[in-house]
Amino acid sequence: MKKAIQQKLLYLSVLLLSSCALIVDPLDNGLPPIRSIDSAEVGILLTKLSEAPIPIRKPVVAVYPNSFKDDTGQRRSNSQYASFSTAITQAPDAYLIRALQHSNVFDVVERKGLDNLTKERQIIRTTRENFDEKQKVKPLLFAGILMEGGVVGYETNVKSGGSGARYLGIGGSKEYRQDSVTISLRTVSVSTGEILIEVLVTKSILSASITQDVFRFYNNNTELVEIESGIVENESINIALQMAVETAVLKTIEEGYAKGYWKENEKTDINKPSCDDECIATIRG
Numbered sequence: 001m002k003k004a005i006q007q008k009l010l011y012l013s014v015l016l017l018s019s020c021a022l023i024v025d026p027l028d029n030g031l032p033p034i035r036s037i038d039s040a041e042v043g044i045l046l047t048k049l050s051e052a053p054i055p056i057r058k059p060v061v062a063v064y065p066n067s068f069k070d071d072t073g074q075r076r077s078n079s080q081y082a083s084f085s086t087a088i089t090q091a092p093d094a095y096l097i098r099a100l101q102h103s104n105v106f107d108v109v110e111r112k113g114l115d116n117l118t119k120e121r122q123i124i125r126t127t128r129e130n131f132d133e134k135q136k137v138k139p140l141l142f143a144g145i146l147m148e149g150g151v152v153g154y155e156t157n158v159k160s161g162g163s164g165a166r167y168l169g170i171g172g173s174k175e176y177r178q179d180s181v182t183i184s185l186r187t188v189s190v191s192t193g194e195i196l197i198e199v200l201v202t203k204s205i206l207s208a209s210i211t212q213d214v215f216r217f218y219n220n221n222t223e224l225v226e227i228e229s230g231i232v233e234n235e236s237i238n239i240a241l242q243m244a245v246e247t248a249v250l251k252t253i254e255e256g257y258a259k260g261y262w263k264e265n266e267k268t269d270i271n272k273p274s275c276d277d278e279c280i281a282t283i284r285g
Contacts, residue, residue, distance in 0.1 A: 153182035
C-alpha cells in the first residue's frame with residue numbers, strides 16, 4: 001500500500017514538472033508569437049488618428065448603409081454541425097465611422113440613420129409652422145466624399161503548426177493557427193465619381209493552444225492514472241477588424257496629404273472660422 005502511494009506521488013510530481021515546462025511563451029521552438037490585443041493597443045491607433053495633422057479645409061464624408069459591409073459570407077467553422085453564425089460582424093461600418101470621427105481630418109455626417117433624422121426634422125418643421133415660429137430648420141450638410149468598401153477576405157488556417165513530446169504516457173503539446181482578415185477602403189468623390197484613394201489592409205488573427213496529459217497504468221497494470229489540462233488563447237476577430245479599419249483610415253489620410261487632396265493647416269487662427277461658405281462649396285464640389 002505504501003509503495004502504491006509513493007508511485008502516485010511520483011506520477012503527480014512528474015506531471016507538475018512537465019506542466020511547468022510546457023507552459024511557456026509560444027515563441028519557443030520557433031512558434032510565432034501569440035498575444036492578445038488589448039484595449040491599450042487599440043488606443044494607440046486611435047491616438048494616432050486624433051494626432052493626425054488638421055487640414056486647412058476638412059472634407060465632409062459620409063458612410064451609407066451597406067456601403068461598408070462583410071462581403072465574404074464566411075460562416076463560423078465547426079466540424080460537428082452546420083453553423084449559420086457569421087465569422088465576421090455584420091456591422092463593420094461602425095468601426096469605420098468611429099475611426100473617421102476620432103480623426104481631426106474629416107467632418108462625418110450621419111447617413112446610416114438618415115430616415116430617423118429626416119422624420120425628426122419633419123416633426124420640428126411641422127411644430128414650428130403650427131406655432132408660427134419664423135426660425136427655420138438648418139439645411140443638412142451634404143458630403144463631398146463617400147467612404148465605401150468592406151471586408152473582402154477572411155481566410156482560416158493560413159498557417160498552422162505545433163510541437164509536442166511524450167514519454168511513458170506523460171507528455172504535452174503546443175499548437176498554433178493563423179487566420180487573416182482583409183478589408184478594402186475606397187475614397188470616392190461625389191462630384192465626379194472618381195475613386196480618389198483605394199487602400200487594402202490585411203490583419204493576422206492568431207490562435208494558440210497548450211495541453212498536458214498523463215495516461216499511465218501502475219500497480220501491475222491494475223490501476224490507471226489519467227489527467228488532462230490545457231489552455232487555448234484566441235485573438236478577437238472584432239478587435240483585429242477594428243485595428244484593420246483604423247489602419248486603413250490612417251493610410252487614407254497619409255495618401256490624401258501626399259496626393260494633395262487635403263493640405264495641412266500649419267497655422268490656425270482661432271479667431272477665424274476654419275471653413276467659410278466658399279470653402280464648404282469648394283469641398284462639396
